[in-house]
Amino acid sequence: MTATSTVTGSADAAPPAGPPRRRGGLLKKIAAPYQQSHGVQRFMLVTGTAISVIIVLLAIFAPLVAPYSFDTYQADGVRFPTQGEPSDVNPWGTTVQGFDVMSRTIYGARTALEVLVLAVVFSLAIGVPLGLISGYVGGWLDRILVLIMDALFAFPYLLLAIVAAFLLTNTIDSGIVVTAIAITVVYVPQYFRVVRASTLSAREATYIEAARAMGAKPGTIIRKYLFGNVVQSVPVIATLNAADAILTLAGLGFLGLGIQPSEAAEWGYDLQRAIADAGAGIWWTALYPGLGIVLAVTALTLVGEGLNDVLNPTLRRRRVKRPVISSSAVGPASAPEVEQEAG
C-alpha cells in the first residue's frame, strides 16, 4: 500500500545483519522499540499501541462489554425504536432496522479482528515463503512470480478486492473467510515484494556463502539463516497492512460484498445504511461505526509509522541537547566543566 512507499523503496532495504541470534530475548525485542524512541515517535508508538490493545480487548470481550448482541432488536420484551435517538436504553441510538448502534459498533470491532487475523495469517503464509523462495532461487520461477505480483500490485487495490469477493461469494459460505481471502489477494504482493527484496540483499552475505560452501541445502539455508534476517522487515509492513485491511474490509462491507448482515456486524455495512439516514439528519448511525474505523486504522498506522521511524536508522533523529562548555582552560587537569543534558 502506498503507506509504506514514503521514500520510494525505503521499506525494501533492510541491511543484512549477521546470522540471526537465538530467540531468547523475544520479549526484549518487542520492548526495544518502545525504549529506544523518544519524543513524537514514542508518543505515536505508545498511543497507537494503547488504542489498538483497547480495541482488541473490546473485540475479544464483546459479548461481555456490549449491552446487546449485534442483531438484537428488543430488550425486556420492548422493541427498540427504529432510527431512535440516543437514550438510556440505547446509549448510541438505534439503526433503521432497530438495532442498537453501540452493540453493533463493538461487535464490528470483533468482526474486524477476526477478518484481520485471518487475512494477515493467510498473507504471511503465502507471501513470505513465496518471497523467500523467489528471492533465493531466482531464475524463471522468480521472473514469473514477479510479473504476476507486479500485475496484481498495479491494480487499484479496492477493485481487486471487489472482484475477489464478487467471485468467491457464491462458492464459500462464510462471509468472513471470503473477505479475508479477498484481502489476502490484495496484500500478498506486498509481502512478497518486501521479503523478496530483503532476501536478495541478504542472499549475498558472506555467511550465506559460507553455509553454501559447507554444503547446506537451499531449504536449510532459507529456514535457518535467511528467515530470521528477512523477518525483520515484516512487522512494519504487517502493521500498516493491517490498517489497510480494515479499510478494505469496510469498503467491501460498504459496497455490500463479503459479510452478510445476518452473519456479523460490520462497520462499512452500517455506514452504507446510514447514507439514507443522513438525508433525514440522523447522525448517530454514521458517527459511531465511522469512528470505529478511524480509531482502529489510526491506531495501527501510528504503531506502524512509529516502528518504521524507530527501526529505520536513516529516519531516526536522536534528541540531544547542546552541551554547555563553561570553562576555557587547557588540559584536563583544569578541564572544562561540562553541563550537558543528553536527552
Add this chain to the structure above:
Amino acid sequence: MADPVLSLRDLRIWYGAERGAVRAVDGVSLDLMPGETVGLVGESGCGKSTLGRGVLGLLPEGAGHAGEVSFRGRNILDLKPRELRSMRGPELGMIFQEPMTRLNPLMRISDHFEEVLRIHEPKLGKKEARNRSLEALRGMGIPPTRYRQYPHEFSGGMRQRIMIALALVLRPAVVVADEPTTALDVLVEAQILRILADLRRNFDTALLLITHNLGIVAEACDRVAVMYAGRVVEQGPAYDVTTKPSHPYSRELLRSTISLSTTELHSIPGAPPDLVSPPPGCRFHPRCPNAMAVCAQQWPPTEATSPGRRSECWLHAQDRIPAGLEKPLERETIATSEEA
C-alpha cells in the same frame, strides 16, 4: 609580517550524542596567513572535519562551541546568522570530500554558478555573471561547451573541479578543502593538487587542506598541523614535520604511510580514542611507543621545539617531569582485537 587572515583561538566544538558530549574539537589554536596552505592531518574521527566546518561556522546540530574563529579580526562565531551567511562564498569557501553528491542533480552547472553569483553580487548582469562563471571553469579545465550540462554527465574528477571553481568564483580569502581528493583516483588527485597549488600562487587564497594522507601534505602544504583526539599535537613547516617529526604520533603516522619504498606494513596499535571520554593525561598515551608514567597522569605542555614549530609532548619538556615519573609507562599489550 602580515596579520593572519584566519585565527583560531582555543576553539572547542562539542556536540551532544546519546552517550554524552563528543569533544570533536577540544582547544585548538591555529593561524592561517594570506596565501598560505596549511595542512590538517589526522586519522578518521579525530575531529578535523568538524574543525573545517567550524571555520565556516557550519556547526553540527546541537553543537556547543567556545573559543574564537577570527576572520580578519572578527570572531565569526559571534556574528548573527545572516551576517555569517553573507560571508560564506565571498570570504569563506569550502570544498567537500565526495564530489559525486555535492551538486544538485536537477540543476545545470550554469544554474549553480548563476545562483551563487546572483545571491552575493546581485548587481552583476546576466552576461557578466556568465563570463565570470565560464572563466572560473576554464581555469579548472572545463570547456564552455559543457556549461549547460547536468552534474551526472561529468566524472568524479570533473565534478570536483567544478566544485572548486564554484568555491572560487567569488574569490574568497580563505578556502577549507575537506579531503578533496580522497574519493578520487591517484591521477585525478595529482591534477587537483596542482590546481590547488596554483591557487596559492595566483590568488593569494589561504587554504586549509584537511587530509589523512601525509604524502599530499608534504607535496602541497607550507605548514602542517597534526591533529589527534580533538587537539593539535604538532604544528610546523611541512617539510620539517614530515621529515623530522617531533611528536610520537606524527612519527607513527609517517611510518604507516605506504610508499613505493615500503617493504613492511606498519600500523599504530590500538584504535582511535573515544571522543566522549578521552584518555586522561596525554590523549595519545595508550598507543604511544614512548609513553612515560607521567603521560598517563598529567597534561603535556606545549613546547616550541624550534622557531615556528610547536609540539604537545612530555618528550620535549623532560626537565619538568616530576621525580619518578620518567620511567616508561607500564601497560598490558594492547590486543588490537579488543579495540576493534
Add this chain to the structure above:
Amino acid sequence: MSRAGSLRGYILIRIALMIPMVWVLLTTVFLMMRVAPGDPITATLGGKLSPEEVAERQAALGFDRPLIVQYFDYLWDAVRFQFGTTITDGQTIGDLIAENGGATLTLTVAALLVALLFGLPLGLIAGRYRETIPDAFIRLFAILGYAAPPFFVGLLAQLLFAQRLDWFPASKMASPIVQAQAETHTHILIVDLAIEGNWSGVWDVLQHLVLPAMTLGLLVTGVFIRLVRVNVGQALGGDYVEAARARGIPERRVVSRHAFKNALIPVVTVMGLQVALLLGGAVLTEKTFSWPGLGSRLLGYLTNRDYIGVQGLITFFALVVVVISLIIDIINALIDPRVRY
C-alpha cells in the same frame, strides 16, 4: 551521451514495456473471471430464463467453446477495444464509458488537484520543521485523512455542509435542469457546458463537485503529505544542501529550490499508485454522493452479478492505470535529467 536522443529512446522502450504488462493484466482478469464455477450467463440469468434460452445465449456469446479459444477471442477483442456487451442491460462497454466516464474523470481530476493543493504545501512545512508541534499536527492530519474512509468523510460532509449549513448540494453531479440543458460534445458534462457558454451550468456542477472532490482528495492528501515530508527532510540533510549552505545560499532558497523541488520527483514517481488509489476511492465516493460515474455502474453490475459488465469495467480500469503510469513515467523522464535508458 546525447540527451535528446536518449529521451526518445526512453519513451519508446517504455511504451514497448507496457505491452507485456497489459497482456499480463488482461490474462489475469480473464483467469479471475473464470475462477468461479459455471459460466457468466448461468450465474447472471440462470434463474430467470429457461434452460434452452440460457443455452442459446451461451452459444451466441461463445461460452460453450473451449477455454483457450475464449481466451484468444478475448485478447483479440481487447486489442480492438471491444470489451463486450453487458448481460443485464445490453450496453457495450464503450457506451458505458461514453455515458459515465466523464463524471469519473471529473471527480478524480478534481480530487487530485485538491490533494496536490493541500498536500504539497503541508508536506513542505512538515518537512522543513520536523519534530516540532506543527509537524506533529500535520502528520496526525495526514494519518487521519487516510484512516477515515471516503464514505465516512462523505457522510459527515453531507451531514454538516449539506444538511446543517446548506452550503453545498449533497449528491449528484448537477441539478436536473442543468442535466437536461446540456448537449453532448465531449461526454464530460462540465466541459460540454463550458463549450456552450452555459456558465451558470458550469457553476452548478462545480458546486456539486466540491464535497465529493474534497472527500476523495482527502484520501490522497495524506499520502502526499507523508511523501513530501520525508523527502524534504532527507533532502535538507543531504550533501548538496550542505554544499549550498556553505556557499551562503539563504535558507529559504535552500528549502524551496534545493530541497522541495528535488522532493517533488518521488511524488511524481508514485503518482501512478495514487491514481490506482483514487480509482478505488472513486467507487466508494460515487456511491456515497450518488455521483453518476463508472463506479456507480460497476456497483450496479456487481449487485446484478453481471459478469461481463464487471469484467469489462475492471479491465478498463486496469488499462487506465497502466496508461497513466506510462504517461507519468514519461513526465518523470522529462523532469529528471538522470532518467534515461
